[in-house]
Amino acid sequence: MLTIYGVTRSRASRIIWLCHELGLPFRQVPVIQAYRLSDPDAADAPQNTRSESFLKLSPAGAIPVIRDGDLVLSESLACTLHLARKHGQPFGPANETEDALMLQWSFYAAASVEQDALTILFLHRPGQAQSGADQASVANAAERLIRPLAVLEDHLSRNGYLVAGRFTVADINVAEILRYAQSHHELLDRFPAVTAWLKDCQSRPAFMQMWRERLAEPE
Structure with missing residues (x-):
């Protein structure tokens, strides 16, 4: 199943909207932007863009990121264009x-x-x-x-x-x-x-x- 890393209050919204158009199931890991937290490095901080586990997926520390099978992909436009191309019409290209x-x-x-x-x-x-x-x-x-x-x-x-x-x-x-x-x-x-x-x-x-x-x- 497709996994989307990022809260919906981010550019992940583009990917989530497309998934709903496609009827494509996904799992969402709500990684939050570090700047929205008072102490993103605290032991009890929610997973955020400075968390070590997330930085392994995104060295740039930016959401969203998707995992689609073996592919780990960042940049929201790259993610939507990849998914649209993979799943085809009507939302993806015909040629x-x-x-x-x-x-x-x-x-x-x-x-x-x-x-x-x-x-x-x-x-x-x-x-x-x-x-x-x-x-x-x-x-x-x-x-x-x-x-x-x-x-x-x-x-x-x-x-x-x-x-x-x-x-x-x-x-x-x-x-x-x-x-x-x-x-x-x-x-x-x-x-x-x-x-x-x-x-x-x-x-x-x-x-x-x-x-x-x-x-x-x-x-």
């Missing part, structure tokens, strides 16, 4: 062209969207008092996101989904990255096709199952 496009969109979001989207996730507090520095960081991040979101808007307005006109692992990967910026309504409202696509992705039963599991975990 080399689809495979290449799924790689393209996943890496595009990671390279062009994720960093600024994370800035919005961590610093954007609608309706709350914010420092001038935080407001400036959010404004700059939103400005930088206009270009990649315009690319997604054009593609999604013409195609509905990212690859082959159907929901695939590429949509999971990109939607989970874009989710970080979702609280910035002023930004997302400029891109109606992106907004509709994201709503469609997040209305899927597999996403909602993952999200319930995520919310059930301690913050």
Whole structure:
């Protein structure tokens, strides 16, 4: 059975969402990020990204990691793309062209969207008092996101989904990255096709199952 190391409140959410789409059973080992613990090295600390047992799997000390048979794999996008390719359509590629496009969109979001989207996730507090520095960081991040979101808007307005006109692992990967910026309504409202696509992705039963599991975990 597939094993996923990492709490759902992490990039493991991408893998878990895909597993629910696939109906793929898995065992989850809830390794938590060390920075979330007051003393991750304490004898009674839960298994975390600085635990010796986990570092044997991930020398980088980062979640998620999967064990799929003899394969131990880190990097969440590598994990989702591997599982989608292994289990095939409809979520994985039907041919080399689809495979290449799924790689393209996943890496595009990671390279062009994720960093600024994370800035919005961590610093954007609608309706709350914010420092001038935080407001400036959010404004700059939103400005930088206009270009990649315009690319997604054009593609999604013409195609509905990212690859082959159907929901695939590429949509999971990109939607989970874009989710970080979702609280910035002023930004997302400029891109109606992106907004509709994201709503469609997040209305899927597999996403909602993952999200319930995520919310059930301690913050």
